[in-house]
Amino acid sequence: MAKEVELDCMGEACPVPLIKTEKKLEELDAGDMLIVQVDHSCAMKNVPEWARKQGHNVEIEEVDDGEWEIFIEKV
Amino acid sequence: MKAMFDKLKQNVLYKKWFKDALPYITGAVLLSVFQVVTFVTSGNPWGVSGVFANWGAWLYELVGGSVDNMYYFSSPGAQATLDAGILAHAGTWRNFGIIIGALFASLMASGFKFKKIKSVKQVVAAVIGGLLMGYGARIAFGCNIGALFSGISSLSVSGWLYAVFIFIGAIVGSKLLKKFFM
Amino acid sequence: MAEQTTTQTSTGSLRERSSRASGRKRKKRRNQIPLGILLFVIIVGVGIWLTLSNPAGNTALFWIIGIAFGFILQRSRFCFTASMRDPALTGSTSVTKAVLIAFAITSIAFTAIKFGAYSNGLAIPGQSYVAPVSVATGVGAFMFGIGMVIAGGCASGTLMRVGEGFWMQLISLFFFVVGSLLGAASFGWWERTFIVGAPRIFLPELFGGTDGVGNDGLAWIGGLVANLLIIAIIYVIAHKWGNRKSKNELEH
Numbered sequence: 001m002a003k004e005v006e007l008d009c010m011g012e013a014c015p016v017p018l019i020k021t022e023k024k025l026e027e028l029d030a031g032d033m034l035i036v037q038v039d040h041s042c043a044m045k046n047v048p049e050w051a052r053k054q055g056h057n058v059e060i061e062e063v064d065d066g067e068w069e070i071f072i073e074k075v
Numbered sequence: 076m077k078a079m080f081d082k083l084k085q086n087v088l089y090k091k092w093f094k095d096a097l098p099y100i101t102g103a104v105l106l107s108v109f110q111v112v113t114f115v116t117s118g119n120p121w122g123v124s125g126v127f128a129n130w131g132a133w134l135y136e137l138v139g140g141s142v143d144n145m146y147y148f149s150s151p152g153a154q155a156t157l158d159a160g161i162l163a164h165a166g167t168w169r170n171f172g173i174i175i176g177a178l179f180a181s182l183m184a185s186g187f188k189f190k191k192i193k194s195v196k197q198v199v200a201a202v203i204g205g206l207l208m209g210y211g212a213r214i215a216f217g218c219n220i221g222a223l224f225s226g227i228s229s230l231s232v233s234g235w236l237y238a239v240f241i242f243i244g245a246i247v248g249s250k251l252l253k254k255f256f257m
Numbered sequence: 258m259a260e261q262t263t264t265q266t267s268t269g270s271l272r273e274r275s276s277r278a279s280g281r282k283r284k285k286r287r288n289q290i291p292l293g294i295l296l297f298v299i300i301v302g303v304g305i306w307l308t309l310s311n312p313a314g315n316t317a318l319f320w321i322i323g324i325a326f327g328f329i330l331q332r333s334r335f336c337f338t339a340s341m342r343d344p345a346l347t348g349s350t351s352v353t354k355a356v357l358i359a360f361a362i363t364s365i366a367f368t369a370i371k372f373g374a375y376s377n378g379l380a381i382p383g384q385s386y387v388a389p390v391s392v393a394t395g396v397g398a399f400m401f402g403i404g405m406v407i408a409g410g411c412a413s414g415t416l417m418r419v420g421e422g423f424w425m426q427l428i429s430l431f432f433f434v435v436g437s438l439l440g441a442a443s444f445g446w447w448e449r450t451f452i453v454g455a456p457r458i459f460l461p462e463l464f465g466g467t468d469g470v471g472n473d474g475l476a477w478i479g480g481l482v483a484n485l486l487i488i489a490i491i492y493v494i495a496h497k498w499g500n501r502k503s504k505n506e507l508e509h
Contacts, residue, residue, distance in 0.1 A: 100335025172323015204408025205436020209436020215397025
């Protein structure tokens with residue numbers, strides 16, 4: 001059964017969201033979905049970029065002013 | 076009125092110019108353009124950290140100190156700049172401009188948010204990091220902009236020396252970050 | 258380019274399959290564009306005030322240029338810190354390569370402008386940025402490198418993030434100022450110990466000098482080409498590094 005995991009990275013400084021995302025994704029299985037919550041403009045660019053480079057499916061949604069949720073489906 | 080602004084958010088040009096993040100390369104080209112504008116109009120490339128030394132001097136004077144004994148501020152030009160005060164200081168206005176320009180960009184993208192301190196670690200990191208940057212920039216004749224970006228672009232060997240050591244410093248900093256500040 | 262799709266927000270299939278599909282708690286979003294437009298009016302107002310109150314000075318010009326830099330940095334999420342930190346920390350070199358491109362373009366433009374002045378018998382502008390090559394530069398750059406990664410932003414990045422609302426960078430900025438004062442206070446010692454006598458090396462000088470003798474055009478071209486060559490070599494290395502798939506070696 002595919003898991004859905006939330007990763008709250010609000011208020012974290014660069015590059016903490018990306019490092020936490022990498023670590024968390026390692027723990028998940030293929031098919032699981034990780035939802036990373038960020039409010040850092042660098043992170044909303046470098047987290048998806050990294051995840052796509054690793055081959056995962058990625059989407060971003062802006063949920064509020066300056067807040068984003070990054071959906072990463074592990075492949 | 077509100078409906079008009081909400082509709083604007085859907086506009087294609089609005090998205091392109093104000094909303095979607097620009098590719099890094101576009102940023103690189105635009106920054107280069109304005110480096111050249113700076114160079115041609117003021118006779119010098121872009122610099123950021125030199126301004127902070129003056130801010131430090133004015134702050135120090137505000138609390139009763141004096142920088143007049145410091146070799147760094149001893150030249151006639153430096154003394155004249157200090158005497159003229161912060162509001163007459165062009166570099167200060169450029170740095171203020173960077174802050175406000177970034178604020179403007181955030182607001183136009185409807186993406187501004189106050190990001191409060193999350194932990195004591197962040198405060199410690201900001202203090203140590205700030206001190207290291209300030210001190211390092213003074214003795215190295217500049218920061219990532221004045222010594223690195225402008226230095227290399229000015230065909231100065233010092234720029235490359237700076238590049239080697241700032242890079243090594245960044246690697247060390249990354250290890251420290253992971254070990255102590257995450 | 259992969260980058261272009263990176264930041265397009267969407268309500269796509271991943272979101273539909275997640276818990277968010279049920280449209281869970283939606284904060285009421287304010288539209289900040291009116292505030293942005295108001296700020297623009299203020300920016301113009303400040304520019305006019307500076308022009309009128311200081312007609313002989315550069316303050317209005319620098320203000321506008323600063324606004325441009327801040328706008329560009331924020332819009333492109335340009336981060337010099339990331340350009341140096343990411344290759345080691347995450348294996349990504351996309352920012353590194355962009356920074357190198359900025360160096361290349363600016364080098365060409367600056368050199369052309371400098372050569373233009375020189376060949377017209379004028380003083381070469383911007384030469385004060387050709388700094389001494391000394392131990393002080395190495396030590397200072399090393400300190401700066403550590404500081405910028407720990408603080409989560411370099412000089413320009415710190416200013417940008419203050420404008421974006423990060424309280425952490427406000428603290429960082431304050432201590433950057435304090436550190437600068439300390440550096441200025443001890444600068445005399447560094448000057449006497451390491452900087453005095455250290456050469457300021459302008460690349461064209463390594464290729465035949467800029468003292469009005471014959472092959473000067475070649476010296477300038479040589480200097481520029483050397484600079485671009487170094488940039489190109491680093492770019493290729495960065496490109497290859499960024500393409501590495503396996504990252505296990507990097508983090509442990």
